[in-house]
Amino acid sequence: MGVDISELVRNPGRRLPLHLVLEGSWSEGGMRTVDRIALDGEGFVQLGVLYVEGTVKGRVTEPCRRCLAPVTRSSERFEAFEVRIPAGEEAVDLESPLLRLILSALDPNVLCREDCRGLCPVCGANLNEEPDHVCHPPKEDRRTLGELLR
Ligand SMILES: [Zn+2]
Numbered sequence: 699m700g701v702d703i704s705e706l707v708r709n710p711g712r713r714l715p716l717h718l719v720l721e722g723s724w725s726e727g728g729m730r731t732v733d734r735i736a737l738d739g740e741g742f743v744q745l746g747v748l749y750v751e752g753t754v755k756g757r758v759t760e761p762c763r764r765c766l767a768p769v770t771r772s773s774e775r776f777e778a779f780e781v782r783i784p785a786g787e788e789a790v791d792l793e794s795p796l797l798r799l800i801l802s803a804l805d806p807n808v809l810c811r812e813d814c815r816g817l818c819p820v821c822g823a824n825l826n827e828e829p830d831h832v833c834h835p836p837k838e839d840r841r842t843l844g845e846l847l848r
Protein backbone atom coordinates (compact mmCIF):
# COMPACT_ATOMS: atom_id res chain seq x y z
CA MET A 699 0.00 0.00 0.00
CA GLY A 700 1.36 3.39 -0.99
CA VAL A 701 1.59 6.54 1.07
CA ASP A 702 -0.72 9.34 -0.04
CA ILE A 703 1.35 12.32 -1.20
CA SER A 704 -1.39 14.15 -3.13
CA GLU A 705 -0.76 17.35 -1.15
CA LEU A 706 2.88 17.34 -2.27
CA VAL A 707 2.03 16.41 -5.86
CA ARG A 708 -0.39 19.33 -6.12
CA ASN A 709 2.19 21.77 -4.75
CA PRO A 710 5.33 20.97 -6.74
CA GLY A 711 8.54 22.40 -5.30
CA ARG A 712 6.95 23.17 -1.96
CA ARG A 713 8.46 21.55 1.12
CA LEU A 714 5.88 20.05 3.42
CA PRO A 715 6.21 18.10 6.63
CA LEU A 716 6.21 14.35 6.21
CA HIS A 717 5.42 12.18 9.22
CA LEU A 718 4.88 8.53 8.87
CA VAL A 719 4.52 5.60 11.22
CA LEU A 720 4.18 2.16 9.67
CA GLU A 721 2.89 -0.40 12.13
CA GLY A 722 3.64 -3.97 11.30
CA SER A 723 6.47 -6.34 10.84
CA TRP A 724 8.58 -6.88 7.74
CA SER A 725 10.74 -9.92 7.34
CA GLU A 726 13.74 -10.21 5.06
CA GLY A 727 14.33 -13.81 4.06
CA GLY A 728 13.07 -14.93 7.46
CA MET A 729 16.35 -13.80 9.04
CA ARG A 730 15.92 -10.11 9.79
CA THR A 731 12.67 -8.61 10.98
CA VAL A 732 11.96 -4.90 11.03
CA ASP A 733 9.11 -3.27 12.89
CA ARG A 734 8.06 0.16 14.11
CA ILE A 735 9.13 2.10 11.04
CA ALA A 736 8.90 5.86 11.42
CA LEU A 737 9.83 8.84 9.34
CA ASP A 738 9.92 12.34 10.72
CA GLY A 739 10.94 15.01 8.26
CA GLU A 740 9.81 16.80 5.15
CA GLY A 741 9.54 16.32 1.45
CA PHE A 742 8.79 17.96 -1.85
CA VAL A 743 7.89 16.84 -5.35
CA GLN A 744 9.65 17.89 -8.53
CA LEU A 745 9.31 16.41 -12.02
CA GLY A 746 7.75 13.17 -10.87
CA VAL A 747 10.20 12.54 -8.05
CA LEU A 748 9.54 12.78 -4.33
CA TYR A 749 12.53 14.10 -2.37
CA VAL A 750 12.53 13.18 1.31
CA GLU A 751 14.71 14.33 4.18
CA GLY A 752 14.35 13.38 7.79
CA THR A 753 14.94 11.02 10.65
CA VAL A 754 14.28 7.39 9.81
CA LYS A 755 13.68 5.03 12.70
CA GLY A 756 13.10 1.32 12.94
CA ARG A 757 13.56 -1.66 15.17
CA VAL A 758 15.47 -4.64 13.79
CA THR A 759 15.51 -8.17 15.23
CA GLU A 760 18.00 -10.68 13.84
CA PRO A 761 20.01 -13.67 15.03
CA CYS A 762 23.36 -13.25 16.82
CA ARG A 763 26.10 -14.20 14.33
CA ARG A 764 27.66 -16.62 16.85
CA CYS A 765 24.88 -18.19 18.90
CA LEU A 766 21.77 -17.37 16.81
CA ALA A 767 19.90 -15.87 19.78
CA PRO A 768 17.57 -13.08 18.59
CA VAL A 769 19.01 -9.60 19.05
CA THR A 770 16.87 -6.48 18.80
CA ARG A 771 18.42 -3.13 17.98
CA SER A 772 16.99 0.26 17.20
CA SER A 773 18.13 2.23 14.22
CA GLU A 774 17.79 5.99 13.98
CA ARG A 775 19.56 8.09 11.40
CA PHE A 776 19.07 11.24 9.38
CA GLU A 777 18.51 10.31 5.75
CA ALA A 778 17.93 12.04 2.44
CA PHE A 779 16.49 9.97 -0.37
CA GLU A 780 14.26 10.18 -3.41
CA VAL A 781 11.45 8.06 -4.76
CA ARG A 782 10.12 8.08 -8.30
CA ILE A 783 6.37 8.64 -8.39
CA PRO A 784 4.54 6.28 -10.77
CA ALA A 785 3.00 8.26 -13.65
CA GLY A 786 -0.44 9.62 -12.82
CA GLU A 787 -0.28 8.49 -9.19
CA GLU A 788 -0.49 10.46 -6.00
CA ALA A 789 0.90 7.75 -3.79
CA VAL A 790 4.32 6.16 -3.44
CA ASP A 791 5.75 3.10 -1.77
CA LEU A 792 7.88 4.39 1.08
CA GLU A 793 8.06 1.03 2.84
CA SER A 794 10.80 -0.44 0.63
CA PRO A 795 13.19 2.53 0.70
CA LEU A 796 12.71 3.00 4.46
CA LEU A 797 13.37 -0.70 5.12
CA ARG A 798 16.50 -0.57 3.01
CA LEU A 799 17.80 2.51 4.87
CA ILE A 800 17.07 1.05 8.30
CA LEU A 801 18.85 -2.20 7.50
CA SER A 802 21.87 -0.53 5.94
CA ALA A 803 22.28 1.77 8.97
CA LEU A 804 23.08 -1.17 11.24
CA ASP A 805 26.33 -3.11 11.49
CA PRO A 806 25.58 -6.52 9.93
CA ASN A 807 27.89 -8.32 12.37
CA VAL A 808 25.45 -8.35 15.23
CA LEU A 809 26.37 -10.09 18.47
CA CYS A 810 24.06 -10.67 21.45
CA ARG A 811 26.98 -9.45 23.56
CA GLU A 812 30.64 -8.62 22.95
CA ASP A 813 31.92 -11.84 24.51
CA CYS A 814 29.29 -14.18 23.11
CA ARG A 815 30.81 -17.69 23.21
CA GLY A 816 28.72 -19.01 20.35
CA LEU A 817 27.70 -22.59 19.78
CA CYS A 818 29.69 -25.79 20.24
CA PRO A 819 30.92 -26.67 16.72
CA VAL A 820 30.32 -30.36 17.39
CA CYS A 821 26.90 -30.61 19.01
CA GLY A 822 25.50 -27.07 18.70
CA ALA A 823 25.12 -26.53 22.46
CA ASN A 824 24.85 -22.87 23.43
CA LEU A 825 28.11 -22.11 25.23
CA ASN A 826 26.66 -19.02 26.89
CA GLU A 827 24.16 -21.22 28.70
CA GLU A 828 26.66 -24.03 29.34
CA PRO A 829 30.01 -22.34 30.02
CA ASP A 830 31.53 -25.61 31.28
CA HIS A 831 30.38 -27.59 28.28
CA VAL A 832 32.80 -30.36 27.32
CA CYS A 833 31.79 -32.12 24.20
CA HIS A 834 31.89 -35.89 24.08
CA PRO A 835 31.75 -37.20 20.56
CA PRO A 836 29.59 -40.34 20.45
CA LYS A 837 32.08 -42.69 22.14
CA GLU A 838 29.40 -44.18 24.36
CA ASP A 839 27.42 -45.32 21.34
CA ARG A 840 30.42 -47.20 20.08
CA ARG A 841 30.84 -48.96 23.41
CA THR A 842 27.17 -49.93 23.39
CA LEU A 843 27.57 -51.30 19.89
CA GLY A 844 30.65 -53.27 20.99
CA GLU A 845 28.67 -54.77 23.83
CA LEU A 846 25.93 -55.78 21.47
CA LEU A 847 28.38 -57.55 19.17
CA ARG A 848 30.09 -59.42 21.97
ZN1 LIG B 1 25.34 -14.64 20.82
Ligand SMILES: [Zn+2]
Nearest residue numbers: 818820821833
Ligand atom coordinates in the same frame (compact mmCIF):
# COMPACT_ATOMS: atom_id res chain seq x y z
ZN1 LIG C 1 29.26 -29.95 22.23
